[in-house]
Amino acid sequence: MADELRLGIAGLGTVGTGVIKIIEKNPGLLKARCGRSISIKAVSARSRTKPREIDISGYEWENEPAALARRSDIDVYIELIGGERGSAKDSVEAALATGKHVVTANKAMLAAHGQSLAEAAEESGLALRFEAAVAGGIPVVKVLSESMAANRISRVLGVMNGTCNYILTRMESSGLSYDEVFAEASGLGYLEADPTLDVGGIDSGHKLALLASIAFGTRVNFAGMEIEGIDRVSITDIEQARDMGFRIKLLGVASMTDKGLEQRTQPCLVPMDSPLGQLESATNMIVLEGDAAGQVFLRGAGAGEGPTASSVMSDVMELARGQKATTFGQPAKSLANANPVSSNLPAPFYLRMALKDQAGVLAMIASALGDSGVSINRMRQYRHEGEAAPVIMVTHKTSPANIAKAISRIKKSDVVMEEPVSIRIEEI
Amino acid sequence: MADELRLGIAGLGTVGTGVIKIIEKNPGLLKARCGRSISIKAVSARSRTKPREIDISGYEWENEPAALARRSDIDVYIELIGGERGSAKDSVEAALATGKHVVTANKAMLAAHGQSLAEAAEESGLALRFEAAVAGGIPVVKVLSESMAANRISRVLGVMNGTCNYILTRMESSGLSYDEVFAEASGLGYLEADPTLDVGGIDSGHKLALLASIAFGTRVNFAGMEIEGIDRVSITDIEQARDMGFRIKLLGVASMTDKGLEQRTQPCLVPMDSPLGQLESATNMIVLEGDAAGQVFLRGAGAGEGPTASSVMSDVMELARGQKATTFGQPAKSLANANPVSSNLPAPFYLRMALKDQAGVLAMIASALGDSGVSINRMRQYRHEGEAAPVIMVTHKTSPANIAKAISRIKKSDVVMEEPVSIRIEEI
Numbered sequence: 001m002a003d004e005l006r007l008g009i010a011g012l013g014t015v016g017t018g019v020i021k022i023i024e025k026n027p028g029l030l031k032a033r034c035g036r037s038i039s040i041k042a043v044s045a046r047s048r049t050k051p052r053e054i055d056i057s058g059y060e061w062e063n064e065p066a067a068l069a070r071r072s073d074i075d076v077y078i079e080l081i082g083g084e085r086g087s088a089k090d091s092v093e094a095a096l097a098t099g100k101h102v103v104t105a106n107k108a109m110l111a112a113h114g115q116s117l118a119e120a121a122e123e124s125g126l127a128l129r130f131e132a133a134v135a136g137g138i139p140v141v142k143v144l145s146e147s148m149a150a151n152r153i154s155r156v157l158g159v160m161n162g163t164c165n166y167i168l169t170r171m172e173s174s175g176l177s178y179d180e181v182f183a184e185a186s187g188l189g190y191l192e193a194d195p196t197l198d199v200g201g202i203d204s205g206h207k208l209a210l211l212a213s214i215a216f217g218t219r220v221n222f223a224g225m226e227i228e229g230i231d232r233v234s235i236t237d238i239e240q241a242r243d244m245g246f247r248i249k250l251l252g253v254a255s256m257t258d259k260g261l262e263q264r265t266q267p268c269l270v271p272m273d274s275p276l277g278q279l280e281s282a283t284n285m286i287v288l289e290g291d292a293a294g295q296v297f298l299r300g301a302g303a304g305e306g307p308t309a310s311s312v313m314s315d316v317m318e319l320a321r322g323q324k325a326t327t328f329g330q331p332a333k334s335l336a337n338a339n340p341v342s343s344n345l346p347a348p349f350y351l352r353m354a355l356k357d358q359a360g361v362l363a364m365i366a367s368a369l370g371d372s373g374v375s376i377n378r379m380r381q382y383r384h385e386g387e388a389a390p391v392i393m394v395t396h397k398t399s400p401a402n403i404a405k406a407i408s409r410i411k412k413s414d415v416v417m418e419e420p421v422s423i424r425i426e427e428i
Numbered sequence: 429m430a431d432e433l434r435l436g437i438a439g440l441g442t443v444g445t446g447v448i449k450i451i452e453k454n455p456g457l458l459k460a461r462c463g464r465s466i467s468i469k470a471v472s473a474r475s476r477t478k479p480r481e482i483d484i485s486g487y488e489w490e491n492e493p494a495a496l497a498r499r500s501d502i503d504v505y506i507e508l509i510g511g512e513r514g515s516a517k518d519s520v521e522a523a524l525a526t527g528k529h530v531v532t533a534n535k536a537m538l539a540a541h542g543q544s545l546a547e548a549a550e551e552s553g554l555a556l557r558f559e560a561a562v563a564g565g566i567p568v569v570k571v572l573s574e575s576m577a578a579n580r581i582s583r584v585l586g587v588m589n590g591t592c593n594y595i596l597t598r599m600e601s602s603g604l605s606y607d608e609v610f611a612e613a614s615g616l617g618y619l620e621a622d623p624t625l626d627v628g629g630i631d632s633g634h635k636l637a638l639l640a641s642i643a644f645g646t647r648v649n650f651a652g653m654e655i656e657g658i659d660r661v662s663i664t665d666i667e668q669a670r671d672m673g674f675r676i677k678l679l680g681v682a683s684m685t686d687k688g689l690e691q692r693t694q695p696c697l698v699p700m701d702s703p704l705g706q707l708e709s710a711t712n713m714i715v716l717e718g719d720a721a722g723q724v725f726l727r728g729a730g731a732g733e734g735p736t737a738s739s740v741m742s743d744v745m746e747l748a749r750g751q752k753a754t755t756f757g758q759p760a761k762s763l764a765n766a767n768p769v770s771s772n773l774p775a776p777f778y779l780r781m782a783l784k785d786q787a788g789v790l791a792m793i794a795s796a797l798g799d800s801g802v803s804i805n806r807m808r809q810y811r812h813e814g815e816a817a818p819v820i821m822v823t824h825k826t827s828p829a830n831i832a833k834a835i836s837r838i839k840k841s842d843v844v845m846e847e848p849v850s851i852r853i854e855e856i
Contacts, residue, residue: 022578022720032645033577033758131575137721139575147559147567149461150450150741217460275727278706292450292738293565297727299703310720313578323751330461 004037005320006073008100010065010091011080012045012052015105015132018309019078019316020054030313034320044068065091070098076319078312079104084112096120096128101324103315105132105308107206108197111222114210115335118327128327129315134207135160135284137307138300139314144288145214145329151290153215157253157426160207162282162302163191163198164230164250168267169280172238172247178231200229201250201265208252211286212263214329216256217336224340225263233267237421240352240392241269244378247277251426260339268426269350275299276428287428295428346397348377352421353410354388361415362391368413372406374398388417394425432465433748434501436528438493438519439508440473440480443533443560446737447506447744448482458741462748472496493519498526504747506740507532512540524548524556529752531743533560533736535634536625539650542638546760556755557743562635563588563712565735566728567742572716573642573757579718581643585681585854588635590710590730591619591626592658592678596695597708600666600675606659628657629678629693636680639714640691642757644684645764652768653691661695665849668820669697669778672806675705679854688767696854697778703727704856715856723856774825776805780849781838782816789843790819796841800834802826816845822853 007023009016023030023038031037042060044067062068069077069091077095079102081088088109095102102121104110110117110130121128131141135158144156159165163185170181182199185191197203209222230250238248246269254263270276275297279285284302289295301307318325328335355361362381369376378394395403407420435451437444451458451466459465470488472495490496497505497519505523507530509516516537523530530549532538538545538558549556559569563586572584587593591613598609610627613619625631637650658678666676674697682691698704703725707713712730717723729735746753756763783789790809797804806822823831835848 018720025719026578026580029580029645030578032762033573035759137724139571139724142575143567143571145461146746147570147742148738149745150454150458150738152454152457217457273706275703275706278701278703290738291453292446292734292741294729294732294735296565296567297725299725299727301722304722306720307722310576310578310718313720314575317577318574321753323753325749325751331463334460 004039005316006039006041006075007078007316008042008068008071008074009040009078009080010044010068011082012043012056013080014305015308015312016045016080017052017054018305019312022309022313030317034317036320038316038320041074042068042071066094069095069100074100076101076103076316078316079106082106082108084108089113092117093120096124096126099124099126101127101319103129103312105130105312107133107203107210111206111209111220114213114220114327115332118332122326122332127319127324129318129325130210130327131315132308132311134210135286136300136302136304137310138284138286138298138302139311140211140286140298141214142314143296143298144211145325148288148290148293148296149329151292153288153290155253155255155289156208156211156215156286157251157428158286159249159276159279159284160252160286160302161198161204161250162284164204165279166190166282167199168230168233168238168248168250171235172242175235177235178233199231201227204250204252205265208254208263208265212254212261213335215254216261217330218261218338219335221261221263221338221340224261224338225265226343228266230267237352237423241350242272244350244392244394245272246270246350246425247272248423249276249279253426255345257341257345260341262341262343262345264343266424268424270426270428274428344399344401346399347427348397348425349395349403350423350425351393351395353391353416354418355391356415356417357387357389364413364415365410368409369406372409373402374406400424432467433744434467434469434503435506435744436470436496436499436502437468437506437508438472438496439510440471440484441508442733443736443740444473444508445480445482446733447740450737450741458745462745464748466744466748469502470496470499494522497523497528502528504529504531504744506744507534510534510536512536517541520545521548524552524554527552527554529555529747531557531740533558533740535561535631535638539634539637539648542641542648542755543760543763546755550754550760555747555752557746557753558638558755559743560736560739562638563714564728564730564732565738566712566714566726566730567739568639568714568726569642570742571724571726572639573753576716576718576721576724577757579720581684581716581718583681583683583717584636584639584643584714585679585856586714587677587704587707587712588680588714588730589626589632589678590712592632593707594618594710595627596658596661596666596676596678599663600670603663605663606661627659629655632678632680633693636682636691636693640682640689641763643682644689645758646689646766647763649689649766649768652689652766653693654771656694658695665780665851668780670700672778672820672822673700674698674778674853675700676851677704677707681854683773685769685773688769690769690771690773692771694852696852698854698856702856772827772829774827775855776825776853777823777831778851778853779821779823781819781844782846783819784843784845785815785817792841792843793838796837797834800837801830802834828852
């Protein structure tokens with residue numbers, strides 16, 4: 001263990017730069033804490049000469065990530081290229097085939113190929129670790145797979161995409177529409193090249209699928225996830241929800257039920273004064289529910305150079321200390337096939353309807369709800385000038401299927417002037 | 429690694445009972461996650477026959493914890509007896525002397541003897557682990573020593589004592605005095621046999637001293653901690669602080685400064701809408717500040733059977749997985765001597781004074797503050813009927829020394845009718 005741990009780093013964007021900065025800034029600290037030096041042997045990126053905040057001239061260079069991964073003078077290959085396939089996956093496979101541990105921040109690759117990559121690593125006695133792939137600087141992979149290891153986990157949920165939370169909180173604070181805030185964020189450079197990964201809920205879904213695997217001992221099953229993005233969240237619903245004491249957040253929620261694994265990423269209401277409701281801007285929060293520990297809340301920066309690099313280094317230092325953990329909290333071969341089921345856990349719902357302003361309409365709505373097994377907890381009808389009377393309801397706990405049945409019946413009845421809106425209220 | 433990991437458990441109170449329940453409830457889950465079975469070989473407690481929620485007749489019995497610790501058929505000794513010395517310490521020493529790993533929840537013992545015990549463990553290649561000793565079910569020891577290992581830590585702070593947080597939030601919600609709520613909590617059985625450990629800040633101080641050691645690579649130095657309990661917190665200050673947008677919390681705060689290590693446990697104001705300000709009842713929260721990760725918030729149950737047992741089991745499963753971590757995040761022998769300094773980091777302060785209702789008094793106060801380097805950010809004078817005019821101020825950031833100087837001068841001036849109150853506003 002006295003020898004230094006030698007790294008090869010592929011991908012020198014924000015996170016790769018952050019990793020190099022940490023290693024160059026505090027070498028003595030890292031050595032004191034893991035008992036050996038950590039050194040960067042070689043790097044690879046798209047451009048060798050592009051201006052960077054760091055000087056990479058002291059590190060050997062490889063044009064091809066896979067060539068870097070195969071070098072015999074590295075112990076750990078750090079993949080920070082991104083993308084589900086291509087050079088990211090090729091190089092990780094090359095690293096594992098040639099006896100290197102792998103640390104990655106690549107949620108898309110792991111959501112698609114995590115099972116086969118983890119099996120390949122574990123068959124060779126290697127580690128494939130991904131703390132940085134989920135929620136940036138929040139150490140949820142370690143907490144879930146190690147600190148909560150003695151718990152039967154019932155639910156994992158949280159705000160796992162900073163861009164969406166930024167857009168939703170900005171809509172609320174500015175009163176602007178989704179499209180206006182999206183354009184503003186785009187102009188400020190806050191969005192990824194392909195923003196649909198974020199606002200479409202895909203990125204959050206990838207992260208949730210990885211956490212669900214650890215939590216429930218099941219193979220990553222991204223295909224079995226129900227995903228709805230934030231693009232249909234209206235400023236009207238944000239404001240009416242606030243009026244009822246709620247905020248709208250893009251939540252990822254995975255629950256193990258009697259019927260199977262529920263995984264969904266969708267806009268939900270949460271109480272304004274709850275830890276999730278209080279979450280502003282790009283901050284992330286994960287809530288882990290275990291049968292012994294109860295609820296554990298983790299909150300921190302969900303992205304950014306320092307926080308994500310800190311998580312990469314957490315995995316690197318684990319390896320430097322000689323710890324070798326499985327990828328998903330237990331041997332990949334022992335993971336069960338997930339039995340994904342569509343989301344039907346009961347919850348209260350927020351309903352918004354534009355009712356025709358006529359006698360008997362509200363009675364009709366109430367009976368459509370009642371007949372479908374939906375009972376109303378709170379209701380408000382707002383002042384209006386046009387023909388449509390805006391009505392907001394918060395229901396008692398009921399199943400999503402009951403809500404769907406009620407809405408279908410209400411739509412057929414010809415008393416609503418717009419498509420009714422229903423949003424789940426996630427209880428925590 | 430295929431063999432089972434055999435435990436000896438000493439102390440069958442709340443936490444010991446919780447540990448046994450976890451092991452009996454989910455044996456398959458534990459085995460799947462750590463690759464081997466975990467079994468309880470023998471137990472020890474004050475009474476063998478006392479009625480318990482669990483049946484211990486299947487486990488071998490030892491009257492003496494030290495005899496349990498020395499048994500050759502256990503791999504890990506779990507010390508849940510408590511107390512700084514006595515059978516807790518004797519038995520831990522016996523375990524280490526005879527080649528057993530130790531898992532403990534005993535903050536008092538570690539605050540006093542952590543250095544020598546950790547050295548003894550590490551000299552013999554053994555682990556001495558204590559996740560459950562700090563903040564119950566919150567995995568702060570692992571997060572600080574592993575997840576944040578690449579960070580230079582600047583500050584560790586938080587609410588680490590559930591009893592104090594319960595009393596303070598109950599005072600606010602009920603309007604009752606400290607003494608009244610204390611009596612109420614006592615009647616409900618919420619207090620320890622010796623409640624001064626909690627309300628006097630000692631328990632929180634013990635926990636903070638352990639975290640500071642990991643955070644700053646320094647030997648545990650409980651003697652160098654400044655401690656003030658909650659017994660002098662008045663309902664008046666809780667209500668006036670709320671009026672200014674703050675709550676009073678018993679905070680433990682450790683910071684590494686240019687001059688040395690500041691460690692203090694004291695009632696502080698925090699913004700009402702901050703994560704710490706929102707913390708209700710017996711819940712705990714720790715905030716870790718690192719140079720790369722930024723602020724990481726951990727929130728969960730600070731005590732109780734399940735949460736604390738979950739943390740004990742986190743350490744046990746780490747050992748079952750063949751990981752062997754140092755006690756304080758780096759080898760105990762490499763820890764530096766802490767250079768404790770008295771707290772003088774600048775902060776805003778809350779000041780409350782009962783002023784004589786006479787012309788010129790406020791001008792006198794203002795100049796005493798100004799001459800001491802204290803400038804006022806906000807001030808309120810409240811309606812009053814008696815002679816004393818209640819005045820609340822929130823200062824701009826200043827040093828505790830400046831506040832002390834100003835108060836000393838104000839007291840000499842004969843314009844205050846009661847001892848002025850000053851409470852630090854901790855910025856997060």
